[in-house]
Amino acid sequence: MNSKIVFCLLAIFQLASANLDKKYSNYIDDIFAKLTPVETVKTLSSSFKGFEHTGQLSLTQGGSTLEGYQMHQNALKVLKAYDTVLKSEFDDSTKNLMATYYEVPEYYCPKHNYNYYKCDAKYPYRNYDGSCNNLYVPWWGKRDTPYERIISPEYQDKINSPRSIGSDYKPLPNAREVAMKIHSARRTFPETTQFLTFFGQHVNHDLVLTSRAAYKDGEEKKCACGTGDSDCFNIPIPYGDYYNKDQKCFPFTRSSAAGKNFDCKFSYREQLNMVTHWLDLSNIYGSSVHTAKKLRSFEYGLLKTSVNPVDSNDDLPMVNPNKPCENSGMAAQCYMTGDVRGNDNHYLTIFTRVFVREHNRIATELYKINYGWNDERLFQEARKINIAEYQHVLYYEFLPVLLGGYAMNKWGLVPESYNKYFDGYDRYTNPQVKNAFATAAARYGHVMINKFHYVYDNQYNLVDNYTTDFTIFSHSYYGDFSLRGAMLGTSYYFTPAINEYLNNYLFQGLSKEWKRLSLGALNIQRGRDHGLAGYNKYRAWCGLNYAYSFNELTNIPEAVRNELAYLYASVDDIDLFTGIMSEYAVDDGAVGATAACILGDGFHDWRYGDRFWYENRDDVVGFSLEQIKEIKKTTLSRLVCDNTDIDFIQVNPLLEASPSYNSLTGCNDLPYVDFSAWKERYNYE
């Protein structure tokens, strides 16, 4: 049939069905009428324990925002109604029609709050919550909005329940069993530094924080072994797990449910991101005005700081200035940061510290040349430059080492020349983080964490050598000592192995409700909770061969292939996290081809879809070419030099120092940003 005729027929069909027959919409209205309505929670009560906290929220990084809590309750009702339709006696085409054209009642759908956002196109700075970046779709990139999908989910019941049955109609292998077989520690060969791994964690925390099913006060739901709560998806301890003979399960709280895309149609369960979907240092500034206010000093454009008692340098502000970090307890309420996971481990904190100090350094430099600027102007300009420098080092230094040349080219991430604007901004590029990015690919760092974490003093004497477990939620004011350790200590080479402290002893001794967890098992279970399709489909989407047998997974070492074949009934059943981490790293990058592809896809969108991208030509929100040239002098080593007491450093801290290709250099010999490009002409001097 000629394509024009097909198009006309489709248009006629759509016109006919756009108004769903009253009898069908009444049928669904009735379903909704029978559901107990959701109680609306409107205000942030003082007892709210959820995401608005600026200290660590919970051990397992869980909890929810007020909006997330509300959305979860509503989405569960919509899923229930949808499920009733799917189980009804109507034929399949009628059910499809109903799902496509029925408009979910406004009460259950946040569309109206999001689609009619008023944006000020003349406002030169980013909104803290990520809204109004795209002036045509203001909610794109906003916090508390759902993820996007690369490949449609494969929930067990098609819309909601976790993927749990394999191709042989038997249960998928227990997540912990996969973690023990595939992700158990083995000897690996270090190449890149811990600086690379934890800068990666810093970037991921800027981009994703998945909301979890929570109580009304925002605290993550507790899932006792044996509970029948449908918000729980606990991992039973499999036979042969001798580490965990003393507990029955790993408790696992499902991620909050949300409607897909706010289109108020029936859809599968989507998950929610509680932070902005942009590369905007939301982990430094917060994803809301509320958080930003707590972090600002409101003087001279500065962020709050405290004085480090060991080296007397500026340090991050404390949650409770009267309570030393060493005694800050289980879920360490030590440093106050823009992201609730800021205290996760000491290597992550070094990046928060560097970017907070860099903000204050920039604000101070700007004040010297524009002393007419008030606090707000200094703060926002410093924030804008800080984000620009961060975007620059991320794309020009970090991504090439992480992804390798093929993915950099494929996703259009190759650097612009120093003298040019970037002309790729595209308002149709949807920046919503992909579920597969958050739930699988961006977790690449979990396999790269060296079990030893070093700490060096400013004479490069080894002060401490911790194992990973001691560095989690423990803070000892080591500050720049840890940074030296991250640059000197190597990361693990990319293999599926997760070090034993994370895979077997995660958070041991830190909780009253359970003994320990397994990071490998959590990652796998989270993928199933989100209904992620199997690895094989993603690998094919990325241009690798679709494997018809385990032997066709040729970029996975044979020994790992055999283990996968032992565990999974079919090559199609392999969990995305496990499959991705099993691949050989690409020749010139730090991760495998499928990880590089899913990561590259995301980094494409955050460059092309960001109206505030630092290289964009834009009279309202952009920089001048002269300013861009200065920003491009920023390097990771420069950021370290300017914001720590380190005065010589390897040129590229992502890689081990080497006299032949990555030599140690004095900070004075590195280029630096000259802020005179920001001097306003009307200044009185």
Ligand code: HEM
């Ligand atoms: C000592 C270091 C680390 C610890 C203890 C840790 C622990 C965790 C835990 C417990 C989760 C939640 C798992 C779940 O239930 O789904 C998680 C999620 C995650 N981790 Fe890590 N992690 C560490 C380092 C890293 C690194 C180095 C990276 C990447 C380079 C990374 C990337 C991620 C990402 C992207 C998520 C998903 C976040 C979300 O969706 O909310 N992590 N991590």
